[in-house]
Amino acid sequence: xxxxxxxxxxxxxxxxxxxxxxxxxxxxxxxxxxxxxxxxxxxxxxxxxxxxxxxxxxxxxxxxxxxxxxxxxxxxxxxxxxxxxxxxxxxxxxxxxxxxxxxxxxxxxxxxxxxxxxxxxxxxxxxxxxxxxxxxxxxxxxxxxxxxxxxxxxxxxxxxxxxxxxxxxxxxxxxxxxxxxxxxxxxxxxxxxxxxxxxxxxxxxxxxxxxxxxxxxxxxxxxxxxxxxxxxxxxxxxxxxxxxxxxxxxxxxxxxxxxxxxxxxxxxxxxxxxxxxxxxxxxxxxxxxxxxxxxxxxxxxxxxxxxxxxxxxxxxxx
Amino acid sequence: xxxxxxxxxxxxxxxxxxxxxxxxxxxxxxxxxxxxxxxxxxxxxxxxxxxxxxxxxxxxxxxxxxxxxxxxxxxxxxxxxxxxxxxxxxxxxxxxxxxxxxxxxxxxxxxxxxxxxxxxxxxxxxxxxxxxxxxxxxxxxxxxxxxxxxxxxxxxxxxxxxxxxxxxxxxxxxxxxxxxxxxxxx
Numbered sequence: 001x002x003x004x005x006x007x008x009x010x011x012x013x014x015x016x017x018x019x020x021x022x023x024x025x026x027x028x029x030x031x032x033x034x035x036x037x038x039x040x041x042x043x044x045x046x047x048x049x050x051x052x053x054x055x056x057x058x059x060x061x062x063x064x065x066x067x068x069x070x071x072x073x074x075x076x077x078x079x080x081x082x083x084x085x086x087x088x089x090x091x092x093x094x095x096x097x098x099x100x101x102x103x104x105x106x107x108x109x110x111x112x113x114x115x116x117x118x119x120x121x122x123x124x125x126x127x128x129x130x131x132x133x134x135x136x137x138x139x140x141x142x143x144x145x146x147x148x149x150x151x152x153x154x155x156x157x158x159x160x161x162x163x164x165x166x167x168x169x170x171x172x173x174x175x176x177x178x179x180x181x182x183x184x185x186x187x188x189x190x191x192x193x194x195x196x197x198x199x200x201x202x203x204x205x206x207x208x209x210x211x212x213x214x215x216x217x218x219x220x221x222x223x224x225x226x227x228x229x230x231x232x233x234x235x236x237x238x239x240x241x242x243x244x245x246x247x248x249x250x251x252x253x254x255x256x257x258x259x260x261x262x263x264x265x266x267x268x269x270x271x272x273x274x275x276x277x278x279x280x281x282x283x284x285x286x287x288x289x290x291x292x293x294x295x296x297x298x299x300x301x302x303x304x305x306x307x308x309x310x311x312x313x314x315x316x317x318x
Numbered sequence: 319x320x321x322x323x324x325x326x327x328x329x330x331x332x333x334x335x336x337x338x339x340x341x342x343x344x345x346x347x348x349x350x351x352x353x354x355x356x357x358x359x360x361x362x363x364x365x366x367x368x369x370x371x372x373x374x375x376x377x378x379x380x381x382x383x384x385x386x387x388x389x390x391x392x393x394x395x396x397x398x399x400x401x402x403x404x405x406x407x408x409x410x411x412x413x414x415x416x417x418x419x420x421x422x423x424x425x426x427x428x429x430x431x432x433x434x435x436x437x438x439x440x441x442x443x444x445x446x447x448x449x450x451x452x453x454x455x456x457x458x459x460x461x462x463x464x465x466x467x468x469x470x471x472x473x474x475x476x477x478x479x480x481x482x483x484x485x486x487x488x489x490x491x492x493x494x495x496x497x498x499x500x501x502x503x504x
Contacts, residue, residue, distance in 0.1 A: 058471075059454040059464040092455065116458065118451055120471020156468045164429045166469050168422055169462035171415040174360050174379035177353040182346045189342040196336050 044136065044144040045069040053151040056117055061094065062129065066111040066146050072102055074138035076109050082132070090119035091129065111146075123159045126150055214311035217244035221307050225300065234294040237303050238282055244310065245275075255279035267316040274306050368396070374404045378412065385419055393419060410457035417449030417463070421470050428473045436475050446470045 047067040056062065068076070082093045094114040101108045111134075119127055129149040136142040157166055217240045224237055245253045249261055258279060262272045281298045294300070356373055359366050363383035366376050381396035397416040401409070424442035427435050450467040453460055 057464065058468045059458055059460070061458055094455075116455065118454070118467065120468045120474075122472065156465050157472065163425075163469075163473055166425075166472070168418060168425060168469060169466050171382060171385065171418045172411050172462075174363075174375055174382050176357045176360055177373070177375055179350055179353045179357075182350045182353060186343055186346045186350070189339045189346065193336060193339040193343065196332060196339065200332055200336070 042071050042074070042142065044074075044134070044142060046134075046144060046146050048146055048149060050149060050151075053149070056127075056151055056153050057156050058117065058120060060117050062115040062117065062151070064113045064115070064129070064146075064149065066109075066113070066132070066134075068109045068111065068134060068144070068146075069106050070109070070136050070142060071138070072105050072107050074107060074136040074142055076100065076107075076111075077135040077137050080133065080135040081111065082113070087115070087130070090117065090127075092116040092118065117153065119153055121153050121155050123155060125153050127153045212311065212314050213244040213247035214307060214314045217241060218304075218307045218311045221304055225304065229294070229300055231294050234300055234303075235285065237300060238278075238285060241278065241303065241307055241310075242282065244307070248314065255283065265313075267313040268310070271306070271309055271313065274309070278303075278306060374400060374408060378408075378415075382415065385415075390419060390423065406456045410453045410460060410463075413449045413453035413456065414460060414463045414466075417446045417453060417470075418466055420446035420449065421466055424470070425473055428475070433475055439473070440475050443470055443474050447474075 045068070049065045049067070051063060070076075076098065078098065081096045081098070084093050084095055087093050092115065094116050096111070096113050098109055098111045100110075113132070115129060117127070119125075127150070129151070131148040132146040134144050134146060136144075220240055221237055224233055224240070227233070242253075245261075248265070249257070253261055255276075258272065258275050262269045262275070268275070277298075281295065284292075284295065356376055359376055360379045363376075363379045366372070366380045366383075368377060368380060377396055377400055381393045381400070384396060385393035394416065397412055397419070400412045401416075403409070404412070420442050424439050424446055427442065428439045431439075433439075447467060447470045450463050450470060453463040454467065457463070
């Protein structure tokens with residue numbers, strides 16, 4: 001305020017004093033109105049969840065889950081969260097991680113904090129996890145504190161036991177090196193080797209012949225031909241060869257599929273014509289003239305020869 | 319697929335697989351031989367010679383045996399070489415044994431001399447606490463480490479009283495004790 005002009009008369013002074021008072025009130029009112037017209041800073045809503053607040057002992061882990069709701073335009077400043085390490089003399093932060101969800105104009109943060117207690121107590125004692133400052137960035141900086149949290153800590157050593165009587169727990173003796181995993185692996189490798197060696201031997205000795213359809217068909221055909229050859233024997237011989245072809249093809253093999261059969265099994269390519277001839281014979285024998293005697297142009301010896309050749313081709317297949 | 323299967327069935331591949339399996343058997347047999355030899359040494363640690371390639375468990379066994387025979391300094395040195403080696407469980411065991419070794423020394427001194435050996439007890443207890451805390455960080459369910467750590471806190475000597483200020487001056491104002499502008503200053 002400017003000092004009064006000495007020229008002011010005594011009559012003017014009360015008027016000036018009143019005017020000055022009115023001006024001050026007006027300015028105050030204007031400031032108040034301007035302040036109330038500004039949008040209020042949003043308040044984050046914080047909920048703290050912990051498993052329990054009693055019965056903790058030395059070395060226990062305490063898990064806190066903070067659920068914080070802020071307007072969607074604000075984002076958690078994660079660099080402001082505590083880092084794993086000692087928080088104070090007796091409390092460590094083991095981990096601090098967070099997830100966020102957005103929707104309905106809100107951002108919801110779930111902050112999971114794991115503490116570890118290293119406080120030595122002689123009797124049940126109250127301890128306190130300090131308040132956790134949180135900061136959010138957005139249109140403005142928003143700061144909030146997760147509330148401090150009180151819990152009960154219990155001693156592990158009986159409070160009545162004098163210090164001299166406490167028996168320190170012994171050092172850990174060395175542990176023998178485990179041999180069981182090595183033994184397991186040796187047995188597995190040995191079993192695998194034996195199985196593989198057995199398979200190789202069976203291949204070499206021809207034990208897998210039973211699995212060869214043409215070889216089997218040839219053996220049965222030879223047995224069949226020991227007796228007199230009747231039309232029925234002939235038909236049986238043709239059926240044997242059909243069965244071997246079906247087994248090799250992995251399903252019923254029809255005349256029209258001979259080409260594809262030979263393409264997928266190149267070993268049989270050189271007897272393609274023979275196979276086509278065989279299917280023509282089969283068609284005639286079973287469908288065109290089922291009552292006719294064994295065809296003279298396809299003697300059973302030819303059938304036997306075809307079967308033998310097929311067995312030879314079959315051995316070439318790896 | 320069929321081609322791949324037929325390739326796998328070829329004798330060359332079969333022999334290759336067989337060779338790998340035999341190599342596996344040879345490797346595991348050697349590992350078994352070494353483990354059995356090391357286990358014999360663990361049972362009789364006096365015969366352990368510490369070198370650059372000595373197995374961690376053998377060094378641990380030697381340190382444990384040395385501590386039992388009363389040579390705590392050598393045991394501390396040996397455990398010290400293991401602090402950052404091995405997996406978490408192994409390191410927790412090393413930290414626990416190291417902390418317990420310091421704690422035993424501290425407890426003997428504390429119970430025998432009390433605050434007369436304030437500095438030594440305090441140093442030993444601080445080392446014990448540090449190692450036991452680390453053991454618990456690595457393995458929180460280590461109950462013996464919890465127990466020993468709580469005991470370490472119990473025998474932690476109370477903090478010393480601060481020495482009284484021995485300022486004898488008689489200045490008229492606190493500002494008179496502040497250093498003046500250094501010479502040559504503006």
